[in-house]
Amino acid sequence: MASRKTSHQKRDNGDKYSVLLPTYNERENLPLIVWLLVKYFGESGYNYEIIVIDDGSPDGTLEVGEQLQKIYGEDKILLRPRAKKLGLGTAYIHGMKHATGNYIFIMDADLSHHTIFLFVRKQKEGNYDLVSGTRYQGNGGVYGWDLRRKLISRGANFLTQVLLRPGASDLTGSFRLYKKKVLESLIERCVSKGYVFQMEMIVRARQLNYTIGEVPISFVDRVYGESKLGGNEIVSFVKGLLTLFATT
Amino acid sequence: MTKLLEWLFGGSVVAAVWALVTFDLLDLSLPQTYREVAWPMPLYLLVSFGCYSLATVGYRVATFNDCDEAAKELQEQIKEAKEDLRKKGLKM
Ligand SMILES: Nc1nc2c(ncn2[C@@H]2O[C@H](COP(=O)(O)OP(=O)(O)O)[C@@H](O)[C@H]2O)c(=O)[nH]1
Numbered sequence: 001m002a003s004r005k006t007s008h009q010k011r012d013n014g015d016k017y018s019v020l021l022p023t024y025n026e027r028e029n030l031p032l033i034v035w036l037l038v039k040y041f042g043e044s045g046y047n048y049e050i051i052v053i054d055d056g057s058p059d060g061t062l063e064v065g066e067q068l069q070k071i072y073g074e075d076k077i078l079l080r081p082r083a084k085k086l087g088l089g090t091a092y093i094h095g096m097k098h099a100t101g102n103y104i105f106i107m108d109a110d111l112s113h114h115t116i117f118l119f120v121r122k123q124k125e126g127n128y129d130l131v132s133g134t135r136y137q138g139n140g141g142v143y144g145w146d147l148r149r150k151l152i153s154r155g156a157n158f159l160t161q162v163l164l165r166p167g168a169s170d171l172t173g174s175f176r177l178y179k180k181k182v183l184e185s186l187i188e189r190c191v192s193k194g195y196v197f198q199m200e201m202i203v204r205a206r207q208l209n210y211t212i213g214e215v216p217i218s219f220v221d222r223v224y225g226e227s228k229l230g231g232n233e234i235v236s237f238v239k240g241l242l243t244l245f246a247t248t
Numbered sequence: 249m250t251k252l253l254e255w256l257f258g259g260s261v262v263a264a265v266w267a268l269v270t271f272d273l274l275d276l277s278l279p280q281t282y283r284e285v286a287w288p289m290p291l292y293l294l295v296s297f298g299c300y301s302l303a304t305v306g307y308r309v310a311t312f313n314d315c316d317e318a319a320k321e322l323q324e325q326i327k328e329a330k331e332d333l334r335k336k337g338l339k340m
């Protein structure tokens with residue numbers, strides 16, 4: 001492929017990637033994920049920007065963001081904070097309004113995944129409307145999960161596959177690449193919150209006949225901070241699943 | 249059509265066929281063996297589906313990749329990142 005040869009030069013094909021990073025108490029993680037992204041994008045030569053949507057984190061994530069902005073430049077790091085914690089779904093909407101790229105990456109700031117190359121390549125390969133990371137296929141997988149968590153994850157995924165037949169193997173993953181127009185049209189239709197939000201995005205994408213590509217990812221559980229998977233998450237997941245089952 | 253309706257529709261078709269054969273509703277005078285096979289069929293289907301589900305989920309749990317490599321790589325990248333960021337003047 002001709003494009004591989006130019007991989008260390010500036011690629012000026014007009015494409016720009018906006019990365020939406022919602023943060024809540026990610027002071028430790030934010031500099032690291034930004035560093036990784038700057039490194040990857042720098043190596044690839046793609047035009048990019050990183051949009052940090054911080055919801056008034058009490059741990060001072062925003063100050064760290066400001067420092068990063070000084071280091072990497074205001075054209076690369078955009079801070080679009082909100083005064084208080086308003087949830088992930090609206091954080092994406094908020095960030096998207098400020099995005100100037102024609103492609104949008106959505107990912108967690110917690111370092112659970114960060115390899116962007118495969119996504120970009122996959123997207124170009126089939127001109128997919130969205131590319132979704134999957135822990136369940138190929139050499140994708142997880143790190144730091146015990147048997148219980150694996151069982152819940154696989155069980156929930158199986159149930160979802162049976163009930164919704166969504167045409168993608170990982171519904172609750174939070175690492176995806178969208179064409180901006182596609183993300184806009186999906187996000188205005190999605191009403192769910194939490195895990196179910198990611199799931200609804202895929203289900204709606206299938207309904208609207210958008211094409212979906214998948215890339216195996218390794219999910220490394222957050223190094224800094226606590227991850228949550230309690231009874232509450234499971235109940236709201238099942239509720240959300242049944243809602244989608246009855247309404248889509 | 250929502251997924252729920254698809255399931256209800258599919259379920260009713262299967263139930264109708266089952267009832268037709270089991271109770272010979274159309275008076276086709278089907279051989280007795282047909283009816284004997286059809287009668288417990290829903291239970292068989294349910295049990296096989298249950299077994300299939302358990303086997304599938306069990307297999308997938310057992311073969312769920314542990315990404316030790318990726319975790320190690322990430323740790324190294326974190327170290328490198330921290331050093332570089334300190335040099336660039338970031339106060340953590
Ligand atoms: N802006 C914003 N970010 C949030 C909010 N809740 C979570 N996040 C961020 O969203 C990402 C995913 O959250 P996380 O706790 O890792 O969820 P998990 O991966 O499902 O356990 C992380 O980068 C969080 O910092 C919120 O209310 N507002």
Ligand SMILES: [Mg+2]
Pocket residue numbers: 108110112222
């Ligand atoms: Mg996370």
